[in-house]
Amino acid sequence: MKKKIKKIGIITRDCAGINAAIRAVVRASYRAGFKTTGIIRGYEGLIENNTIELNPRSVSGIINRGGTILKTARAKQFRYRKGQKQAVKTLESNNIDALVVIGGNGSLTGASILSSQYSVPVVGIPATIDNDINGVAMSIGADTSLNVALGALDKIRDTATSLERIFVVEVMGRDCGYIALRAGLAGGCEDVILPEKKLDIKEISKEISEGNIKGKKSWIVVVAEGKAKAADIAKKITKLTGLETREVVLGHIQRGGRPTAYDRILAARYGYHAIELIEKGQTGRCVTLRDDKLSAIPLSKAIKKKDIEVNSYYKLIKILT
Ligand code: F6P
Numbered sequence: 001m002k003k004k005i006k007k008i009g010i011i012t013r014d015c016a017g018i019n020a021a022i023r024a025v026v027r028a029s030y031r032a033g034f035k036t037t038g039i040i041r042g043y044e045g046l047i048e049n050n051t052i053e054l055n056p057r058s059v060s061g062i063i064n065r066g067g068t069i070l071k072t073a074r075a076k077q078f079r080y081r082k083g084q085k086q087a088v089k090t091l092e093s094n095n096i097d098a099l100v101v102i103g104g105n106g107s108l109t110g111a112s113i114l115s116s117q118y119s120v121p122v123v124g125i126p127a128t129i130d131n132d133i134n135g136v137a138m139s140i141g142a143d144t145s146l147n148v149a150l151g152a153l154d155k156i157r158d159t160a161t162s163l164e165r166i167f168v169v170e171v172m173g174r175d176c177g178y179i180a181l182r183a184g185l186a187g188g189c190e191d192v193i194l195p196e197k198k199l200d201i202k203e204i205s206k207e208i209s210e211g212n213i214k215g216k217k218s219w220i221v222v223v224a225e226g227k228a229k230a231a232d233i234a235k236k237i238t239k240l241t242g243l244e245t246r247e248v249v250l251g252h253i254q255r256g257g258r259p260t261a262y263d264r265i266l267a268a269r270y271g272y273h274a275i276e277l278i279e280k281g282q283t284g285r286c287v288t289l290r291d292d293k294l295s296a297i298p299l300s301k302a303i304k305k306k307d308i309e310v311n312s313y314y315k316l317i318k319i320l321t
Contacts, residue, residue, distance in 0.1 A: 005121070005278060009096035010054070011039040011046060012068040013103030015129050015141030015255050017263030019062040019069055021102050024271025025125075026059045032275055037094055042103075043075035043110050046087040051094055063264060066144075066256040072103075078110055088118050097121065098278045100271075104128030104139070105303060108286060112299040115284040123274040124286035124299050127267075129255050132176035134306040135297040136288045140270065143262040145172070145254045146182050149222075152250050153187035157220060164217035166208060166237060166245040170230035171222055172254045176306065179254065180224035181313050190321045193223040193233065196310045201233065205240035212243060225249075269294055 008029050012018050026036045040050040052070075062069055077083030091099065098121040101111035105128065114120040126133040129145035149171045160167050169189075171179045177194025184192035190211075191204050208219050221237075223230050230247035237245040259267070270287045273294040277285055286302035288295055 003097055005034060005097040007035040007037060007094070007096050008275070008278065009037050009039055009051075009091060009094070009099045010070065011042055011099060011101050011103075011107070012070050012072055013042065013107045013127065014068045014072045015127055016066040016144035016257050016259040017140035017267045018102055018127050019059075019065045019067065020259055020264045020267035021125055021127060021140055021271045022054075022069060023059040023063055024268045025100050025102075025274060026054045027056050028272045028275040030056045032279055034275070034278075037096055038070045040071055042072040042107070043078040043083075043087065044073040046090050047075060047077050047083050049090045049093065051090070064258055066258060074106075084113060084118065087114070088120065091120060098123070098283065100125060100274045100278075102127050102140070104130060105132060108133065108299060109303045111286075112303050115299055121278065121281075121283035122299070123277050123283055123296075124302060125270045125274050126286060126288065126302065129179065130173055130176045131178040131308075132306045133286070133302050134304040135301050136286065136306075138266060138289065140263050140267050141255070141259070142178065143266075144257060144260045146179055146186070147260055148254045148257055149179050149183040149250060150186050152248070152253070153183055153189065153220065153222070156248060157187065157218075160218040160220055166219040166221070166241075166243055168221045168223055168230040168234040168237065168245060168247045170225050170247065170249040172250070173224035174226040176308060177224040177227070177310065178308055180222045181308070181310060184222040185313055185317050187220065187222070188320070189220040189222050189317065191219075191221045192314065192317060193221065193227050194310065195224055195226045196308065197314065199228060201236050202240065205237050208237060208243065209241045212241070
């Protein structure tokens with residue numbers, strides 16, 4: 001017989017919108033009659049028994065705050081069985097009957113291990129600026145991050161246009177070019193360099209040189225950090241074109257900040273649905289949307305590599321340049 005759920009643990013990574021998701025999980029749990037415990041510092045806290053009791057009041061005033069009130073850390077020990085067993089012990093000693101894991105690929109891989117190898121009832125909520133969760137069109141945090149990158153590109157464009165200069169802007173995205181591709185299109189950038197696409201620096205430089213002769217003097221190339229470093233690309237463009245090229249690295253400003261309305265709404269819906277799934281005993285899953293309706297996929301599917309649509313977006317970037 002399945003154990004009756006009384007208390008839910010919440011563990012997170014960090015990005016904008018995660019606090020809104022914690023709030024949703026805590027308050028939806030309260031409505032469902034479940035208590036909630038936050039795990040401090042991610043899987044490290046799960047191993048080290050670092051927890052805090054949460055209630056609807058303790059998540060007041062966090063809907064608009066970036067980051068995670070629960071703090072987070074990478075936990076090497078969780079890669080090994082010893083750490084995993086210790087994590088399960090923490091769940092048992094705190095009477096946590098089910099876990100909600102809010103995060104990206106690494107966090108959901110941990111969730112999948114706890115679910116498949118230790119029979120812990122787990123539901124995952126996708127939250128990562130990389131938007132690289134397989135089977136999930138939108139992860140919490142991706143929209144905020146994209147808009148931060150876009151805001152920076154708009155500012156850089158002012159200078160690029162005024163000084164007739166070339167810029168290479170490095171955005172986040174380790175294995176996935178989501179931010180680079182979308183920010184490139186939304187920001188009217190001339191080219192994007194992505195993990196999903198072959199890099200041809202000679203071709204990019206040729207286009208810049210030809211454009212320069214025709215009178216197109218400013219140029220913004222967006223590069224996803226996982227594919228190349230902006231400084232290296234800028235150096236090569238200068239060498240091949242003879243034109244002054246500057247690099248900008250946006251870095252972690254893309255991960256924090258006030259979540260957009262889109263991310264807060266997504267967090268509310270995902271958080272609520274995670275608790276619905278736990279109530280129904282439908283765990284081992286990751287929440288998602290299908291045709292704008294709440295839905296779920298197996299965690300084992302969510303942690304597989306996601307292929308993003310590149311060609312149609314890239315084609316538009318080039319046509320509209
Ligand atoms: O996965 C999200 C992400 O922000 C990536 O885009 C980036 O490569 C990575 O995390 C950076 O991680 P850290 O802050 O641990 O260096």
